[in-house]
Amino acid sequence: xxxIDKTALFRLSVIGQLVSRESxxxxxxxxxxxxxxxxxxxxxxxxxxxxxxxxIQAWYYNWQKGGIEALVPQIRADRGLSKxxxxxxxxxxxxxxxxxxxxxxxxxxxxxSLYFPLLLKNHLRVTRSAPSSSRENxxxxxxxxxxxxxxxx
Numbered sequence: 001x002x003x004i005d006k007t008a009l010f011r012l013s014v015i016g017q018l019v020s021r022e023s024x025x026x027x028x029x030x031x032x033x034x035x036x037x038x039x040x041x042x043x044x045x046x047x048x049x050x051x052x053x054x055x056i057q058a059w060y061y062n063w064q065k066g067g068i069e070a071l072v073p074q075i076r077a078d079r080g081l082s083k084x085x086x087x088x089x090x091x092x093x094x095x096x097x098x099x100x101x102x103x104x105x106x107x108x109x110x111x112x113s114l115y116f117p118l119l120l121k122n123h124l125r126v127t128r129s130a131p132s133s134s135r136e137n138x139x140x141x142x143x144x145x146x147x148x149x150x151x152x153x
Contacts, residue, residue, distance in 0.1 A: 005072045005073075008069070008072045010043065014051065014056060018036075018060050059071060
């Protein structure tokens with residue numbers, strides 16, 4: 001007997017009440033997905049405990065197309081590839097140590113410590129002028145302190 005991937009089995013257990021139904025009434029799919037997304041899970045190989053609605057919906061449609069085999073995690077085709085151009089990749093190591101202007105150091109330090117040197121070397125362009133008022137600076141500061149700001153998904 002072929003062994004079932006534990007991640008695929010977990011995904012099937014999440015969408016189980018969806019796949020076990022013969023049919024769903026209008027709006028019932030989204031309602032159930034919303035309820036499933038509000039629950040906490042012990043996700044194999046992860047510290048996270050929540051799942052997004054779109055993730056659950058994708059698992060459901062994958063299962064419909066290919067059964068449990070479609071729930072096995074796939075390696076991304078672009079894994080290990082950078083989205084940065086070769087010029088920017090080459091400029092990053094040489095850009096370390098160049099200090100951004102004072103106004104840049106007071107807001108979003110991490111961003112400017114990487115990107116300001118690239119701006120100096122004309123590898124990147126600024127489409128908006130630098131913050132010129134204290135209101136703009138406070139906006140940047142409040143965005144930086146938000147826990148969801150800059151979180152990757």
